[in-house]
Amino acid sequence: MDRLPGKVAIVTGASAGIGRVTAKLFASEGAGVVVGARRRGELDALVAEIEAAGGKAAAVAGDVREEAYHQALVATAIERWGKLDIAFNNAGTLGEAGPSDGVSAAGFSDALAVNLTAAFLGAKHQAPAIIAAGGGSIIFTSTFVGYSFAFSGVAAYAASKAGLIGLTQALAAEYGPRNLRVNAVLPGAVDTDMYRDMNDTPDKQAFVTGLHALKRVATPDEVARAVLFLASDEASFITGTASLVDGGASITRT
Known part of the structure; x- marks a missing residue:
């Protein structure tokens, strides 16, 4: 517990997958963590697990598409621990998939709302609190899809996640003078419930595995x-980056 001692963090999309594992990791490294997602039951179970391991956590359930929800997450961090140092805006959705000419305007807009607009709304309210605490780190979850690799049938997902990279760079330039670093992680395929639902046959799993130079998918912990x-002081001179954590998917096509 020595990489985030005394820090306070928000993690969205924390009920499962990367968000859940990251919240537990932050807490194990000394941070107080406000965990957010829509599913209250899963959040309460996560808080109980963190506290049983000696960590500190609080849950706020809600919809990341709503600006008031991000205000509530920040307010909870400040009310519970007096400040905010770190925000991991991780909530996301695959959205409406399939041929682009069949994707509805509502489906496209919803992917943008969850993956991109919600990240902006989070940062909008997180940044002033982090700056007031002396600076810190905001991190977004993007993806290698639409950045260094393209698939058909995921136009809304790719567009919204690529937009996060532009947002990362713009906010990094804006907030850098105030000691607030902003970065994005770009995972390849990760062994989560979403991944298993999408790749429910050995053939699909073999195809996805083969896209990566390491010939496997990541664990959420990786x-x-x-x-x-990126959240820690070890990355104190890193901002505005799109950090590939993709097992080499960006360098191979076979």
């Missing part, structure tokens, strides 16, 4: 550790 690095 991505969480990259996030921990």
